[in-house]
Amino acid sequence: MASNDLLKGMLKPIILKLLFEKGKMYGYEITQLVSEISAGEIELTFGALYPILHKLEQEGVVKTESIVINNRNRIYYSLTQTGKGKAKEKIAEFEEFVQTLKIFFKPNFGLKISGLQNFGGLQLARI
Amino acid sequence: MASNDLLKGMLKPIILKLLFEKGKMYGYEITQLVSEISAGEIELTFGALYPILHKLEQEGVVKTESIVINNRNRIYYSLTQTGKGKAKEKIAEFEEFVQTLKIFFKPNFGLKISGLQNFGGLQLARI
DNA sequence: ATTTATATATAAGTTTCTTACATATACGTG
DNA sequence: CACGTATATGTAAGAAACTTATATATAAAT
Numbered sequence: 001m002a003s004n005d006l007l008k009g010m011l012k013p014i015i016l017k018l019l020f021e022k023g024k025m026y027g028y029e030i031t032q033l034v035s036e037i038s039a040g041e042i043e044l045t046f047g048a049l050y051p052i053l054h055k056l057e058q059e060g061v062v063k064t065e066s067i068v069i070n071n072r073n074r075i076y077y078s079l080t081q082t083g084k085g086k087a088k089e090k091i092a093e094f095e096e097f098v099q100t101l102k103i104f105f106k107p108n109f110g111l112k113i114s115g116l117q118n119f120g121g122l123q124l125a126r127i
Numbered sequence: 128m129a130s131n132d133l134l135k136g137m138l139k140p141i142i143l144k145l146l147f148e149k150g151k152m153y154g155y156e157i158t159q160l161v162s163e164i165s166a167g168e169i170e171l172t173f174g175a176l177y178p179i180l181h182k183l184e185q186e187g188v189v190k191t192e193s194i195v196i197n198n199r200n201r202i203y204y205s206l207t208q209t210g211k212g213k214a215k216e217k218i219a220e221f222e223e224f225v226q227t228l229k230i231f232f233k234p235n236f237g238l239k240i241s242g243l244q245n246f247g248g249l250q251l252a253r254i
Numbered sequence: 255a256t257t258t259a260t261a262t263a264t265a266a267g268t269t270t271c272t273t274a275c276a277t278a279t280a281c282g283t284g
Numbered sequence: 285c286a287c288g289t290a291t292a293t294g295t296a297a298g299a300a301a302c303t304t305a306t307a308t309a310t311a312a313a314t
Contacts, residue, residue, distance in 0.1 A: 008132075
């Protein structure tokens with residue numbers, strides 16, 4: 001598994017993305033899918049997951065639906081109408097952020113090469 | 128600027144990557160370069176930066192060199208020999224993690240399409 | 255004279271996550 | 285039948301990382 005420190009701040013947008021794509025999911029299912037998608041790289045623990053889900057519900061971003069399957073309780077989470085809008089924003093922000101992160105390991109960080117910035121008014125763009 | 132939450136855990140690997148590429152840098156310079164590279168998306172605050180640098184020094188990952196320029200003190204940070212090895216590891220981890228993050232917004236999360244997993248033993252790979 | 259840029263640093267507080275604990279049913283295996 | 289593993293949700297204490305506010309000091313620009 002990836003160094004856990006790297007996860008900070010990523011869990012909420014990942015959960016929102018999953019709910020946005022899948023429509024509705026229950027907690028345990030989310031942990032399994034995150035593990036599957038990331039090929040075991042990201043292990044979303046319950047201690048992290050449930051507080052996030054509860055907070056999202058409290059904020060009105062997600063709503064719940066409780067059903068009993070095989071004598072076991074299962075709580076489905078889905079985005080509310082307003083939650084869908086917020087999720088879209090967060091997902092866009094997240095995607096933009098990942099693009100930004102990628103720049104940090106491009107050759108020369110995608111910056112113009114010093115001394116070659118200017119060729120008769122031509123500007124070198126980001127690689 | 129990107130939602131600051133997203134930064135958590137990313138600052139240390141970013142700093143290590145910069146030191147790895149640039150050889151030596153001072154604190155203020157690091158904040159400026161991070162801002163430039165990320166086109167203002169990431170603002171590395173001093174309150175975050177200096178504690179990280181001090182901790183890295185304490186761990187023997189970086190060493191310092193203090194000089195006076197224009198009557199102002201300037202402290203250069205560079206990776207130690209052992210620090211270079213650690214930095215390489217962290218950078219590799221970081222890059223792998225960014226690749227993992229990218230999967231979360233691929234169509235179908237890069238997973239096999241349900242019901243089409245198996246074509247006479249052929250396995251669909253990640254997209 | 256005042257603001258902005260350069261330069262380093264600490265401290266209080268908040269958020270976020272980890273680790274450990276708590277509870278309960280279902281299923282497979284020796 | 286006992287035991288472990290999988291399924292399912294949850295709380296609480298603690299650690300780690302970052303934000304915000306504060307402090308200090310010089311140089312350059314307006």
